[in-house]
Amino acid sequence: xxxxxxxxxxxxxxxxxxxxxxxxxxxxxxxxxxxxxxxxxxxxxxxxxxxxxxxxxxxxxxxxxxxxxxxxxxxxxxxxxxxxxxxxxxxxxxxxxxxxxxxxxxxxxxxxxxxxxxxxxxxxxxxxxxxxxxxxxxxxxxxxxxxxxxxxxxxxxxxxxxxxxxxxxxxxxxxxxxxxxxxxxxxxxxxxxxxxxxxxxxxxxxxxxxxxxxxxxxxxxxxxxxxxxxxxxxxxxxxxxxxxxxxxxxxxxxxxxxxxxxxxxxxxxxxxxxxxxxxxxxxxxxxxxxxxxxxxxxxxxxxxxxxxx
Amino acid sequence: xxxxxxxxxxxxxxxxxxxxxxxxxxxxxxxxxxxxxxxxxxxxxxxxxxxxxxxxxxxxxxxxxxxxxxxxxxxxxxxxxxxxxxxxxxxxxxxxxxxxxxxxxxxxxxxxxxxxxxxxxxxxxxxxxxxxxxxxxxxxxxxxxxxxxxxxxxxxxxxxxxxxxxxxxxxxxxxxxxxxxxxxxxxxxxxxxxxxxxxxxxxxxxxxxxxxxxxxxxxxxxxxxxxxxxxxxxxxxxxxxxxxxxxxxxxxxxxxxxxxxxxxxxxxxxxxxxxxxxxxxxxxxxxxxxxxxxxxxxxxxxxxxxxxxxxxxxxxxxxxxxxxxxxxxxxxxxxxxxxxxxxxxxxxxxxxxxxxxxxxxxxxxxxxxxxxxxxxxxxxxxxxxxxxxxxxxxxxxxxxxxxxxxxxxxxxxxxxxxxxxxxxxxxxxxxxxxxxxxxxxxxxxxxxxxxxxxxxxxxxxxxxx
Numbered sequence: 001x002x003x004x005x006x007x008x009x010x011x012x013x014x015x016x017x018x019x020x021x022x023x024x025x026x027x028x029x030x031x032x033x034x035x036x037x038x039x040x041x042x043x044x045x046x047x048x049x050x051x052x053x054x055x056x057x058x059x060x061x062x063x064x065x066x067x068x069x070x071x072x073x074x075x076x077x078x079x080x081x082x083x084x085x086x087x088x089x090x091x092x093x094x095x096x097x098x099x100x101x102x103x104x105x106x107x108x109x110x111x112x113x114x115x116x117x118x119x120x121x122x123x124x125x126x127x128x129x130x131x132x133x134x135x136x137x138x139x140x141x142x143x144x145x146x147x148x149x150x151x152x153x154x155x156x157x158x159x160x161x162x163x164x165x166x167x168x169x170x171x172x173x174x175x176x177x178x179x180x181x182x183x184x185x186x187x188x189x190x191x192x193x194x195x196x197x198x199x200x201x202x203x204x205x206x207x208x209x210x211x212x213x214x215x216x217x218x219x220x221x222x223x224x225x226x227x228x229x230x231x232x233x234x235x236x237x238x239x240x241x242x243x244x245x246x247x248x249x250x251x252x253x254x255x256x257x258x259x260x261x262x263x264x265x266x267x268x269x270x271x272x273x274x275x276x277x278x279x280x281x282x283x284x285x286x287x288x289x290x291x292x293x294x295x296x297x298x299x300x301x302x303x304x305x306x307x308x309x
Numbered sequence: 310x311x312x313x314x315x316x317x318x319x320x321x322x323x324x325x326x327x328x329x330x331x332x333x334x335x336x337x338x339x340x341x342x343x344x345x346x347x348x349x350x351x352x353x354x355x356x357x358x359x360x361x362x363x364x365x366x367x368x369x370x371x372x373x374x375x376x377x378x379x380x381x382x383x384x385x386x387x388x389x390x391x392x393x394x395x396x397x398x399x400x401x402x403x404x405x406x407x408x409x410x411x412x413x414x415x416x417x418x419x420x421x422x423x424x425x426x427x428x429x430x431x432x433x434x435x436x437x438x439x440x441x442x443x444x445x446x447x448x449x450x451x452x453x454x455x456x457x458x459x460x461x462x463x464x465x466x467x468x469x470x471x472x473x474x475x476x477x478x479x480x481x482x483x484x485x486x487x488x489x490x491x492x493x494x495x496x497x498x499x500x501x502x503x504x505x506x507x508x509x510x511x512x513x514x515x516x517x518x519x520x521x522x523x524x525x526x527x528x529x530x531x532x533x534x535x536x537x538x539x540x541x542x543x544x545x546x547x548x549x550x551x552x553x554x555x556x557x558x559x560x561x562x563x564x565x566x567x568x569x570x571x572x573x574x575x576x577x578x579x580x581x582x583x584x585x586x587x588x589x590x591x592x593x594x595x596x597x598x599x600x601x602x603x604x605x606x607x608x609x610x611x612x613x614x615x616x617x618x619x620x621x622x623x624x625x626x627x628x629x630x631x632x633x634x635x636x637x638x639x640x641x642x643x644x645x646x647x648x649x650x651x652x653x654x655x656x657x658x659x660x661x662x663x664x665x666x667x668x669x670x671x672x673x674x675x676x677x678x679x680x681x682x683x684x685x686x687x688x689x690x691x692x693x694x695x696x697x698x699x700x701x702x703x704x705x706x707x708x709x710x711x712x713x714x715x716x717x718x719x720x721x722x723x724x725x726x727x728x729x730x731x732x733x734x735x736x737x738x739x740x741x742x743x744x745x746x747x748x749x750x751x752x753x754x755x756x757x758x759x760x761x762x763x764x765x766x767x768x769x770x771x772x773x774x
Contacts, residue, residue: 118718146673250680
């Protein structure tokens with residue numbers, strides 16, 4: 001414990017508290033700087049004002065709500081609640097400057113026809129900025145952020161290969177109704193040699209130089225009764241958008257990883273395996289999930305990605 | 310026990326003085342106040358945009374300076390401006406001491422105005438000293454109250470005046486007093502009212518002595534040839550020091566015989582000093598070189614009929630009887646640097662393109678193969694019309710033979726003044742066998758009416774990863 005001496009202050013000395021430990025250990029009594037002290041008092045006053053205006057004190061399971069309120073729209077109804085950051089966010093998303101501007105642009109673009117949107121540089125600028133977000137939310141899980149897809153799984157939206165057609169009407173239909181793509185497997189009807197022959201024929205249409213006999217035999221199967229591939233893909237393999245049958249002659253491969261194969265033998269094997277197995281892929285419908293305007297903006301966006309027709 | 314580091318402020322009650330430097334300071338003060346308070350009210354005709362000559366439009370990210378419109382991208386000009394300001398400060402400080410402090414600093418200007426008000430209400434120095442000492446009574450309350458009220462009024466005018474630079478001045482004033490203005494306006498005006506009142510009214514010379522960093526580093530930029538406000542000790546004090554003009558020490562001859570100099574120790578130079586120092590003690594950190602002591606001393610010398618200049622602008626070299634050199638490496642160097650930065654800034658402003666254009670290549674994916682065997686890259690071209698008229702633009706891809714530009718169905722790119730937009734562009738190219746993974750390409754943007762010089766922006770075309 002300290003001993004107590006009378007607080008002393010001689011000229012030129014600093015006042016001490018008068019407590020002395022171990023005979024000579026003392027404590028200065030320096031006053032806080034005045035500005036600091038007043039600053040501190042000001043923060044105390046600020047705190048009290050803050051308690052009155054904002055949610056502050058927990059009381060059991062509840063808390064003091066404060067006098068400050070926020071008014072925002074909740075499902076079309078005006079709600080006034082005590083100040084809180086969630087409502088603040090809700091209000092900003094409804095009445096904030098950028099939210100209002102975005103809504104105006106959305107309404108403007110929503111009221112336009114596709115022809116007008118695609119020809120209007122400002123509308124497309126907005127579509128690009130806005131739909132990037134929507135695309136990220138709804139489409140990117142499969143088609144990837146930039147829309148390049150995944151070979152073997154999800155189509156590339158950046159090139160001009162369209163299974164279901166690349167006009168705005170077709171893209172919109174794809175978005176609204178979804179698509180159900182199906183190609184049967186040929187394991188029952190074609191033997192492995194015939195599968196290789198069909199594969200050789202298909203690859204030959206894409207610029208690959210393969211055994212002429214196999215190609216000729218494959219053409220026979222493709223365009224004949226045995227394979228019947230022409231029924232969907234067309235006699236010249238140009239594809240048929242109404243059935244979701246892709247063009248097989250433009251060297252763009254969405255489902256068979258031909259570009260990743262090392263040599264012709266492997267290419268033939270990959271295509272043949274695909275024909276053997278068949279494929280079924282589904283694009284979900286978004287009619288129930290997205291508004292008309294949002295579908296319109298997304299359609300214009302996908303159309304602009306690289307190969308809109 | 311150690312010495313306390315705290316020292317309470319000793320109130321300073323400077324006496325007023327008239328003379329050359331006072332007139333110069335008053336002139337600068339009136340000019341500065343005139344510019345600061347009236348500039349936001351100056352109207353300016355523009356093809357589009359606000360009619361205010363000087364307006365810093367933060368929400369729209371545009372600064373209007375007469376016929377120059379500064380966009381957010383041009384903010385590096387501010388760096389040039391600050392460099393010039395700093396170099397000017399160094400230049401003039403090396404040459405003539407703390408000229409900025411003494412004549413131009415707003416702390417000095419506003420303190421001057423506050424002292425003027427103080428004097429008009431409370432009277433000259435003796436009256437103020439008396440008032441400070443006397444107990445609180447009706448007179449003291451009234452006079453001090455009126456002083457502080459007038460200070461607050463000037464402080465508020467300052468705050469409001471500053472706010473007017475950031476919005477249309479007339480409508481801002483109306484909005485401000487009808488409670489319609491933005492919170493930022495009230496907060497800014499309030500903060501400036503508070504700081505102006507505190508700094509110019511209460512803190513005064515303490516700002517210069519303790520708070521201001523410039524005060525410190527200006528002092529270290531002095532050299533022996535820097536013009537500073539100094540007391541000529543050799544002339545002022547003989548071997549016997551300074552002396553009051555008592556009966557036997559009236560004339561210069563008598564004084565020189567008695568071994569005392571020209572300083573009659575009247576203390577006028579000390580009384581007029583706004584920082585409360587004695588210039589006769591030599592160069593001090595507190596001295597802001599306001600030169601009011603020169604005016605005071607000159608008056609006394611005139612009265613005595615002796616030559617002026619016992620306190621004057623002079624250099625240490627000159628006081629030692631040598632010549633003052635103005636052409637120093639430091640001065641020349643700073644002068645050259647000012648010139649270089651000014652020319653660069655002027656060139657940058659003069660050569661600013663009418664159109665701000667930038668291109669970013671889409672990277673997800675970098676490239677795609679198309680059905681016709683070509684490779685396609687996508688780009689986002691951001692455009693900002695910096696002119697005062699409408700631009701009707703067309704875009705071409707340049708720098709690569711065989712590259713085809715596809716803007717989709719967009720036919721017209723029309724930009725109003727200050728309008729921004731992003732053009733989505735695609736470039737298709739049939740790769741040749743020997744092509745590298747990346748080829749340089751450019752976009753040339755022209756106005757269809759030829760209203761601006763073509764702008765070229767460079768990018769690249771990716772063929773392989």
